[in-house]
Amino acid sequence: MLGRVDTRSVSPVFVGRTGELTALTAALARADAGEPQALLVSGEAGVGKTRLVEELVDTACSRGAVVAVGGCVEIGADGLPFAPFSTALRSLLRRLPDELIAAADGQEGELARILPELGQSGREALGEDATARLFELTVRLLERLAADRTVVLVLEDLHWSDASTRNLLAYLFRALRRGRLVVIATYRADDIHRRHPLRPLLAELDRLRSVRHLELSRFTRAEVATQLAGILAAEPGAALLDEIFTRSDGNAFFVEELACSYGTGCSPGLTESLRDVLLVRVEALPDHAQRVVRIVAEGGTTVEHPLLLAVSRLAEDDLIEALRLAVGANILLPVDDNSYRFRHSLVREAVSDDLLPGERSRLNRRYAEALEADPGGVCVDVRTTRLAGYWYNAHDAAKALPVVLSAAVEARRRYAYSEQLRLLERAMELWDDAPPEVLATLRPPDDAEVYPACASGTKTSALSYLDLMAEATVAARFGGDRERALALSKKAVRVLERDTDPLRAAWFWTQRSRLTQELTRGDGWDELATAQELVRGLPPSAVHADILVNIASWGALHRPGPEALAAATRAVEYAELVGAETIELHARLTRGWLTADAGGVEEGLAEMYAVRDRAVEIGEVGVIGRAGTNLPSTLEAMGRSAEAVAAAELAIAHCHQRGLANSEGWVRGNLAQSLTSLGRWTEADRILDEAAGLAHSRKTRGLIADRRAELALRRGDLTQARVQVDAARAFYGTHDPQPQHSISLSRMAMCVAAREGRLADARAEFEQAVGRGFPPGTQRYALPLLCAAVAMEAGALGLPGSAGGRARILAAVRAEAKRLPTVVPVWQAYGLLLDAELARAEGRTDPELWGRAALAFERAGRPYETAVAQCGWAAALLDAHGNRSAAAGPLARAHALAAGLGARPLAEETAQLAARARIGLDAAPGEGDPTADDTDPVRALGLTPREQDVLRLVAAGHTNRRIAEELYISPKTASVHVSNILGKLGVSGRTEAAATAHRLRLFGDPVA
Structure with a gap:
């Protein structure tokens, strides 16, 4: 509207910052070479952060880089999610339209939650994983854009950032792995008080070695002199320099403002407060220009021209004249998209603080009325949130409540759960002040499966306060504020003690169960039992089905067996009755898993395959991730490792395509286990390294440590095995013990202790595992543990002091073994190995048992276990008959397998056994070597x-x-x-x- 306006208060000379600018340009060079860079730039308000970044931007543009800048806005505190990312991506879309569309191909519906220009948002996938999925897809979008060109992404004013922006930035800094990308984020250090929400993020980023932090200090007296010379186009006098340096204390922006005051005839000595200095040029404007500046200050970070025209109620020519004066005074700046903003936010804050309370309310009402009258004047992705903020600040509950609720729904659809929570809490604050006729018009959204309030109790036509509490509980949990979610659910239960609504109460108890587990306050069973009791005898409902599927899942992880299987079957039936397909798929997946563990292998696996395929067909992301984890794991449990590898590789493709990074990390952990079983240990190492870069949850990291411990133990690296066992236990925690984690870790800890000669510690580890019990379905973990315990006792025969506890350990093994079914070949093989080890531990030699175990493991495709059994077979043949010829073949095969795998302890054992028996390991199967060295094998x-x-x-x-x-x-x-x-x-x-x-x-x- 205004064209070019001459401004001179900003120094044309870039002053100081040599070290910081060198660091930024070095980061740009590394990005040009393909190494992504992440930097934080901090300093007090006005110290020159933006000017430093602008210098880098000029350098980047001169080198052909593409630059996108996005700034956080103060309205973010009211729930405007992803503001700087949306702005920056919109800039990239203008600069690289074809490239960005190609990079977003196939994921436009998800990425539209941040960049609406990509099209209609896809079907909502409620849950914490939905946010992580959106973040992963955003990171990949940026990596693809920066694959062939350098992209500089600048995110300004993090001190105003919304929670979703902070979370996305943290994810970006952690997950950025490739691409010619530079990400620079700036923030005001002086605004970060002890409880500022940005502080935890800064602490997290400080721990990342990949993030460089540049903190800007104030200018020295010499630097202020250089800055003043640039502004005044002449060397400043000593007296003026001393006064401005003293007053500004080296703050670059204050130097500019004081110099400007001097240049316009306003002596900087006239005002004592720097806040007053910031208002000097505003107060020097004519009245109508001052009024426009005050209107802009209350409108937000930027204000659109049509909106400003409506709110100011000036003729357009008069408005343009007022704006020209404000821009000419270097107070306002025109923005490319026909909007205006303050040149520096400090001036806007000073003007806004100078408004009277009634004046602020009146301006917000005018903004709200103008925006309602002409919604098209504001970008669609911020319209509802800004309108909600205007009405709220106008103190009009009747007008504010409906639009605040609409803004909350929009935040939820963008997976901005933290902003949704703040808006819902604002709605609860407004509830009592809203007139009854307004409350009567409020309705829950129609998407019952997505919007939990509709499923949280008796469905009614009007929205209730408890509906808001239900939504806020879920938003807090999904947004990561679990303490707040637990507090809300407890408050709701207290409210419901006065109301007769068992279905709604049961829903809140189910939430409390999840939160109790997530907050490591317990295993959540008592809360689930309460929910189940509340719905007992009630007609089928989605809540009832959800409770049952939670009980089945809890049972599958903690107490697998007939009761958990029955709960899964009932959940399937209830979900079918009420048409809740997502719940039904989760229930069927659990039922298939438990059915396979109970012995119905083919039936259970068929159901799991069917669930996976249906979830892919309808795009049910949560089920896709869970099926991708559970199906390969169950196949591995049944000894079908090659089939598990195929299922895991397909699951990785599904998870990667949909941005399910943490689920992909878990699937890779399961894939590594199957590769380990098949003897492909080098591949397993690579897969685990890739999984570590994707794992975000503690349990996924625990799983990766678990898998690494197994490999280290088999390779004989006892130190690494011990470290990884301890890490896995720390990640899993002690609040929610699950047999699938605890039994394997106990086995590995026991083996490490036994190999280190700590027999008492090893026995104690075993007895603790037995004390916890082996529920039905845990034979995949329990049988290897029992075999390892007996092998430990057999290896300790003759060791001084070892006889004292042996009988007790072997009796416990026999008692537990009787209760473990062996219905699939791999379990049968472990059963045979256990019999052979028991005979050895009791001083009996039975080569036939070892031979049968070796053959069973060979048929099951388990090379490491085959080598163990072959070695035992050879030793038994030598001990029983001294038959070197018969022992040579098993011994040679055992050594070849162990050496090929890299199983150092087993390879050494076979070599030493061969030396003792004077058998050449290169002998043909079934042949001894009568010419072998006859020296003492020691x-x-x-x-x-x-x-x-x-x-x-x-x-x-x-x-x-x-x-x-x-x-x-x-x-x-x-x-x-x-x-x-x-x-x-x-x-x-x-x-x-x-x-x-x-x-x-x-x-x-x-x-x-």
Whole structure:
């Protein structure tokens, strides 16, 4: 509207900031080379953050980079989500329309929640994963845009950011992995008080090594002199420099304002308050221009010309003249899209603070009325939120309440749950002041499955206060404010104690169950039981079905068995009756999983496949993610590892396509387990590395640590195995113990302790696991644990002090084994291995048991377990018959498998067993090697004769003093020999050395 207006208060000379600008340009260079960059720029208001970024932008543009700038706006506190990202992406859409459309291909419906210009938003997928999915897709969009060109994304004024923007920025900084992208975020450091909502994000980002933080300080006196020379086009006098430097204290913006006051004849000494300095030029304007400036100050960060024309009630020529004066005074700036904003937000804040309370309310009412009269003057994605803010600040509850509720629905549809919560809380605040006739017109939305208020109790035509509480509870939970969600659900239950509405009360108790688990306050069962009791005897409903599916899922994870299976079946029936397909799919998935575990393998797996395919067909994202996790896991449990790999790879494709990063991380963890079972350990390592970059939840990180512990244990890296077991336990926590996690971790912790010679600790770990019990369906975890416990006892035969607890451990193993079904081949193989290990632990030698176990594992496609059984078979043949020829084949196969896998302890055991039996490991299957070295097999370990004597006494439990007495050497010499032995055996202590000697039977048969 105004064309070019000459402004001179901003210095034409860029002052100082050499180090900071160098850091920014270096980051730009690294991005040009393909390494994405993330930077934070902070400093007090007016210190020059924007000017520094503008210098970088000029440099980036000169190098051919594409720059997009988005700023947070103060209305974000009222619920305007993703404001800076929307603005920046809109700029990229104007600059790179074809490229952005291509980058968003297939996900336009989801990305439209941030950039509405991409089209109609897709069908809503309610849940916390929906937000993470949107974030992942946004990151991928930016990575694709920056694949072939450098893109600089600037997000200004984070101190005003809404929660959704903060969460998206945190996700972007964590998940950015590729692309020529520079992300720069700025914020006012002086605004970040102790309870400012940005503070937790800053603490999180400070821990990321990939984020560079630049903090701007104030100018020195010399830098202020340079700045003044640029503004005044002449060197400042010493007196003026001293006064402005003292008054401004080196703040760049205050230097400009004071210089401007001096240049317009207003001595900077006339005002004591810097706030007054900011108003000097405003008060120098004519009255009608001052009035327009005050109107703009109350309209938001930017105000559109048509809206300003309506609110000012001036003739257009008069408005343009007033705006020209304000722009000429460098107070306002015209914006490209026919809008106006203050040149600096400090001036806008000063003008706004100077308004009288009644004046502020009146201006907000005018804005609201003007926006209602002409909605097209404001961008569609901010229209409702701005209207809600105007009416709220106008203190008109009757007008504000309906539009605040509409803004809450829009925030929910954009997955901006934190903003939705704030708006709902504002609606609850307005509720009592709204006239009854207004309340009577309010209606819940029609999308019952998406909008939980409609399903939370008896469906009525009018919206109730409890409906708002239900929505706020879910919004708080999905937005990550679980404490607030729990408080709301507890308050609602107290309110419902006075009302007779068991269905609604049951819904809130179900929410409390979820929140109790998520807040690590318990396992949530008591709350679920209360909900179940409340709906007992009531007609079928979506709430009833939801409670049942939650009970079934809880049971599948905590107490799998007939009761959980029955609950899943009832949930399916109830969901079918009320037409709640999403609940039905979740229930069927749980039922299939439990059916397979109960022995109906084909029936259960068929149902799980059908659920997965139906979820993909209808686009039910939550079920797609869960099916992608549970189906490969169940296939692996049934010993169908190759089929599990195929199912997991398809699930990864589905999750990746839909942006389900955390679910993809979990699926990759399951894929790594199946690859480990198949002997593809290097692939499993790679998959786990990729999973770690996708995992956002603690449980997914726990799963990855669990899988890494297994690989480390099989490879013999006991330190790494112990670290990963501890990490997995920390991630899983102790508040919600689940057999699928605890049993495997107990097994690995037990094995580490046993191999380190800590037999008492290993036994204690086993007994704790037995004490927790092995519910039906946990045989996939329990059978390997029992086998490992018996192998531990067999390996400790003859170890001094080991006999004391052996009978108790073996009795517990036998008792538990009787209760574990072995209905699929892989479980049958473990059952055979258990029988063989029990015979060995009891001093019996039965080669047939070992041979059957080896054959069973070979048929099941488990190479590591096959090698273990082959090794045991060879040892049994040697012990029973001394048949080197018969033992040679199993031993050679065991060694080849172990060496090929990288299972170092098992490879060493087979090599040492071969040395003891004088069998060549390169012998053909079934053949011995009569020419093999006949030297004492202990020499294969590199031990000298004296060290052999010392090791024999160490294995017998003797101390260094006793060894010295037996061998007629000094205790110091005995200690040196022991140290050398520990190094050659690769063990950490005497006990572990003794255990190794007994396990390998280096000095003859052990004695029980």
